[in-house]
Amino acid sequence: MRYSASFIKTKKETPRGAQSINQALLERGSFIYQVGSGIFAYQPLGFIIYEKIVQIIREELDKIGCQEVSLPVLHPAELWKISGRFSEIGEELLKVNTSKEAEFVLAMTHEEVMTPLAKSKIQSFSDLPFTLNQISKKIRYEARPRGGLIRLRDFNMQDAYSFHATEEQLDKTFDDFVGAYKKIFQRVGLKAIMVEAASGMMGGNDSREFMVITPAGEDRILVCVCGKAYNTEVAPEGNVCICGKDLKEEKGIELAHIFKLRDRYSIKFGLNFTDEKGKLLPVLMGCYGIGLDRLIAAIVETNHDENGVLWPENVAPAKVYLIDLEGSKGEEVYRKLQEQGVEVLFDDRDVSAGVKFSDADLLGIPYRIVLSEKTLKENSLELKKRNEKQEKLMGVDKIFDVFDNRKNKD
Ligand SMILES: [Zn+2]
Known part of the structure; x- marks a missing residue:
């Protein structure tokens, strides 16, 4: 690439309104362009980085048997009424009303489409397990977007959904994702730690977050010298680790979240299968997501000096x-x-x-x-x-x- 023929246009000064190091350096380097509050475009140089990260993610998820799909962002509201989240989620869920007949939701997650899609294929235990993955846009109305690429209204995610006949199958896929995510974060140059977490509005019982510790983070986590870490919502009593040592509070950026959804959405959508004995049972599900924009933000927050970014080699433009x-x-x-x-x-x-x-x-x-x-x-x-x-x-x-x-x- 020749600089003279490129779209690069660097800025000496930190742009007005830049709320974080990642936004300041990414805008100054013409990696990103701000379209609106919480809405950014990737410029050519930034998009090279984005695509390199996507490629690393694809390679690692391919190794654990994910199959890639592309789902719509515009969802019929009906699907979100079936799951119950049409009314459960507040203003974060953007609703589009074109006429009395047509009501839509802009996707902030994809259980409402993945579950019916899986239902079109699954009949018996022999159709299970499988995992579908996508890398695409999500829309969420954040009242106060902040932190540059950390908290956005329009964002990019890798989100995968797994479907199982047994708890053992679900456990194995969950563990496969833990391994794949660790490799992905290592390859993109991030020191991510796995955190025990509450599952919030996604439902389900077991969940883990992957976080990067940085003062720019907006999540608080409790970490132990033994390597264990806890989300503040699930921290043990008295802030003492199960190993007996005191926990220390740190700030972090949440890069990824994985959940065992089990039958939460299967029951709502009637996603069942017949087992070996002919018994009808709900399919067990898991979901696994990485926020791609905040991953880039985390790389910048943890790899920079006063003069600019220090891109890790695997993702450098x-x-x-x-x-x-x-x-x-x-x-x-x-x-x-x-x-x-x-x-x-x-x-x-x-x-x-x-x-x-x-x-x-x-x-x-x-x-x-x-x-x-x-x-x-x-x-x-x-x-x-x-x-x-x-x-x-x-x-x-x-x-x-x-x-x-x-x-x-x-
Ligand atoms: Zn400990």
Whole structure:
């Protein structure tokens, strides 16, 4: 990608109204664009990051046997009346009234569509278990959106729903998701902790949250040195962990929530199956969701310095930020790295070195290569990692080995 031909337009100053570090840095780097309160667009650079995260999620959920679907955001209100949530949920649930005959709900979750969809397939125990997954938009009317990408009115989620004949099947899928989610958070560069949680309006008994500890978080969690963590709603008495040690309160961003819904929606929608003995039983369900926008917010909140973002390599919009201050060799290095499959953002603009250096930091691309008169005299260049202070001098030709070797390692 050539900077001069790209849509990138960085800002020096923190935009007015930016309520959080993630919003300030993401807007300054032209990763996102604010459309309205709690409503954002991803700009090209931000969308690359979003798509890389989606790809990692797809790979990990594919390994545990999820099948992907695409469901509508516009739901007939009738379905939400069957589940009871049409009246149970307050103003957060957006309702659309076009005429007396047509009443709709804008989806904030998808049990109301997933359950009837599953019903169209399930008859007997032999049709179970299976898990359907989707990565799509959700709409929720937040009275006070805040925290940049943390609490939105229009947001993106991965949400999967599993269907089972037995508790054992449900337990296995629940454990599979715990494992897959841990891998996903690790791959995107987040230190997530699993938290015992109450299940709120989703219903069901067992649930876990995955949280990232950061002062930017709006959820409070109680953590123990033993590694256990609790949502404040389910914290043990006296704030003492089951291991006997005192719990410490921290702030966190909730990245994901998984639930054993069991028969809550199956009963409402008449989702049954016949077991081996011919007995009719409700299907047991689970649901599993990751908030994609707040995941990006959490990456920024936990990977930045005063100059900008430090994107973890697996989600960075490019691997290398290339600066040629001398003006003769940059094109060749750019072309060669591209031929090697290295994603390069080549700052080919006619601007000062200072502007290029500060954009390199703000955009947070993991490696910076600088060619200058001084380095080229020795046929060398400077390589610097975004998270390190000191650059390394290296032969121009050697750089291609560095990224070739890295690729083999991945
Ligand atoms: Zn403990």
